[in-house]
Amino acid sequence: MTVDVYALHAQVSAWLRASRKNILKLMAEPLYVATKSNRNDLVTNVDKQNQVFLTNQIKAAYPEAHIEGEEGTADKIDRLDGLVFFVDPIDGTMNFVKQQAHFAVMIGVYQDGKPVYGALMNVMRNEIIAGGPALPARLNDALLPAVPDLDLADGLLGVNGPMHAKNRLHVGDIAMASSGARMSGSAGMEFMEIALGHQIGYISYLKPWDVAPGMAIVSGMGVVVTRPDGQAIDLLQPGLVVAATPKAHAEILKQMQAD
Amino acid sequence: MTVDVYALHAQVSAWLRASRKNILKLMAEPLYVATKSNRNDLVTNVDKQNQVFLTNQIKAAYPEAHIEGEEGTADKIDRLDGLVFFVDPIDGTMNFVKQQAHFAVMIGVYQDGKPVYGALMNVMRNEIIAGGPALPARLNDALLPAVPDLDLADGLLGVNGPMHAKNRLHVGDIAMASSGARMSGSAGMEFMEIALGHQIGYISYLKPWDVAPGMAIVSGMGVVVTRPDGQAIDLLQPGLVVAATPKAHAEILKQMQAD
Numbered sequence: 001m002t003v004d005v006y007a008l009h010a011q012v013s014a015w016l017r018a019s020r021k022n023i024l025k026l027m028a029e030p031l032y033v034a035t036k037s038n039r040n041d042l043v044t045n046v047d048k049q050n051q052v053f054l055t056n057q058i059k060a061a062y063p064e065a066h067i068e069g070e071e072g073t074a075d076k077i078d079r080l081d082g083l084v085f086f087v088d089p090i091d092g093t094m095n096f097v098k099q100q101a102h103f104a105v106m107i108g109v110y111q112d113g114k115p116v117y118g119a120l121m122n123v124m125r126n127e128i129i130a131g132g133p134a135l136p137a138r139l140n141d142a143l144l145p146a147v148p149d150l151d152l153a154d155g156l157l158g159v160n161g162p163m164h165a166k167n168r169l170h171v172g173d174i175a176m177a178s179s180g181a182r183m184s185g186s187a188g189m190e191f192m193e194i195a196l197g198h199q200i201g202y203i204s205y206l207k208p209w210d211v212a213p214g215m216a217i218v219s220g221m222g223v224v225v226t227r228p229d230g231q232a233i234d235l236l237q238p239g240l241v242v243a244a245t246p247k248a249h250a251e252i253l254k255q256m257q258a259d
Numbered sequence: 260m261t262v263d264v265y266a267l268h269a270q271v272s273a274w275l276r277a278s279r280k281n282i283l284k285l286m287a288e289p290l291y292v293a294t295k296s297n298r299n300d301l302v303t304n305v306d307k308q309n310q311v312f313l314t315n316q317i318k319a320a321y322p323e324a325h326i327e328g329e330e331g332t333a334d335k336i337d338r339l340d341g342l343v344f345f346v347d348p349i350d351g352t353m354n355f356v357k358q359q360a361h362f363a364v365m366i367g368v369y370q371d372g373k374p375v376y377g378a379l380m381n382v383m384r385n386e387i388i389a390g391g392p393a394l395p396a397r398l399n400d401a402l403l404p405a406v407p408d409l410d411l412a413d414g415l416l417g418v419n420g421p422m423h424a425k426n427r428l429h430v431g432d433i434a435m436a437s438s439g440a441r442m443s444g445s446a447g448m449e450f451m452e453i454a455l456g457h458q459i460g461y462i463s464y465l466k467p468w469d470v471a472p473g474m475a476i477v478s479g480m481g482v483v484v485t486r487p488d489g490q491a492i493d494l495l496q497p498g499l500v501v502a503a504t505p506k507a508h509a510e511i512l513k514q515m516q517a518d
Contacts, residue, residue: 039412040438094439098415099457153298156357161440164424165431172424179299180353181420183442198358 003083003109005117005135012107015057016121016128019050019089019105023123033097042093047071050089050105058085068235070209080113080235086212091120092186100124104188108212110235118216120188120195129195131217137195146222147197152251155200157244158182158190163203169228169240169256171203177255178248187214194218194243201244201252208235215243224249228256262342262368264376264394271366274316275380275387278309278348278364282382292356301352306330309348309364317344327494329468339372339494345471350379351445359383363447367471369494377475379447379454388454390476396454405481406456411510414459416503417441417449422462428487428499428515430462436514437507446473453477453502460503460511467494474502483508487515 023046032045051071058067062085066077069087077084085107090096092103101124109117109132117132129144131137137144157178163171164181175181182199184190190202191214201223204210212235215225225233225243230253233241242252282305291304310330317326321344325336328346336343344366349355351362360383368376368391376391388403390396396403416437422430423440434440441458443449449461450473460482463469471494474484484492484502489512492500501511 094415098438099452099455101457156353156444159442161423161434164420165426165434165440167424175420175424179357180444181424181442182444183440185415185439185441193358196358198360 003111003116005132008109008117009119009130009135011061012117012119013128013130015054016105016107016119019053020121020123020126022053023050023090023105027100031097040094042097043071044090044093044097046096047090047093051087054087054089054105054107058087068208070207078236080110082112084110084235086110086209086235088188088209088213091188091210092184095185102184102189103186104192106188106209106213108209108214108216110212110216113235115212115216115219118213120192120213120217122189122192127192129192129217131195131220133220135220137217137221139196144195144221145197147194147218147245149222149245149247150200152178152200152248154179155245155248156180156182156198157248158184158193158199158202158204160204163205170258174203174252174255177251187211190214191218191243194223195221200248201242203242203252204240205238206241207238211235211241218243222246226253228253262370262375264391267368267376268378268389268394270316270320271376271378272387272389274313275364275366275378278312279380279382279385281312282309282349282364286359290356299353301356302330303349303352303356305355306349306352310346313346313348313364313366317346327467329466337495339369341371343369343494345369345468345494347447347468347472350447350469351443354444361443361448362445363451365447365468365472367468367473367475369471369475372494374471374475374478377472379451379472379476381448381451386451388451388476390454390479392479394479396476396480398455403454403480404456406453406477406504408481408504408506409459411437411459411507413438414504414507415439415441415457416507417443417452417458417461417463419463422464429517433462433511433514436510446470449473450477450502453482454480459507460501462501462511463499464497465500466497470494470500477502481505485512487512
């Protein structure tokens, strides 16, 4: 099937706005927090409820779609053919728990492994950034310009905390060669900053639902997103991600592959 | 003299709101950017103009005060007796230049070296956090609760980029022992997050005008601010700063002083 990306955008925007209302309401009530793979990998009742909500919306509108979501209730997939929705009901759960801010709801849509559409909602700021190959990127209703192709030295770089602290793949040195490292704790916030031209890039270890929505948006804005060896992102498994302007991306990969 | 801190707060708030208007107007015009001590230490025409504006306001209202500001036009001081205003006309100039967001205007007022008052304005969000020993901390007109005394493991920690990347004074390891590192590029943003209870602390190398305003606010909220050896902050010179909840502060100092 061919997806009408403008219709999809209208639908997803409505789901995100409804998600936001639900989340704000739940934030006024006690929060139930549990850990997953480690003490800093959290999930809350809000993540779970919002995943159920979004999954139900997607199933009703696109019954043939596969859904891959962070919080387990989604269909498990082992292939990317057909229409696939990647859902992160709360991206930046640690920020959500500790800050009640700086978290996102994210949806990415791919057809046969190719990006169709992505949407990132900053819940507390009531901002949606959306776009894709056939939908010019926008912040709410305002179109966003292409991301300028700056050198690594001329822009701020979002980095993963442990990679930066341990200089894994030279990420600490790479950040020192930029205008400065930034660390927000949310892949969604990082991709938003890239789309806004606030950052030249982002380096992290991401799950499919962390990268799919943002990648669909910024790929259409002149930003390159690959693995550190230059290979395409495999959306079936977690892995390292380098998203950056073409010039900065080339410099980052060169430094990552040194010795 | 004894300062009426409520009158001071009304005055400073008005100056910050006027600064904000000037800055937003100047942001619509071409920006002039120069480097200072290194390629990532920036100053713009907006920093300079806002420092002149704030200095003039302070001089008119408090002619006896000494002023220490980031951008050179201020009086040089080599002592802290009497009334001293610390002024940072744009804190986070790199963010201002690259992001047009995530920067602050900051004023700290000290009497004989003791904190009287601090105010931090997030210009793009139109938010002022202010407070001091005799003025309960507030976000705009809403009073802020005391910062809960969390352990290092239970909160997010703002860190200086190079210290984190180089594990200087074990800052990389300390961040790994927290709930996560965050890096915003603005001391003002970091102190705001602490005052809001979003972060348990912040570790960086700061100039007097970077630390004085935030320290005046959070010291009154149960947060400890010292050098890594536990000594009081000397506001006459730049240096390392550890601001954190009492429990996290003790853990951080212990780790910093190890081997």
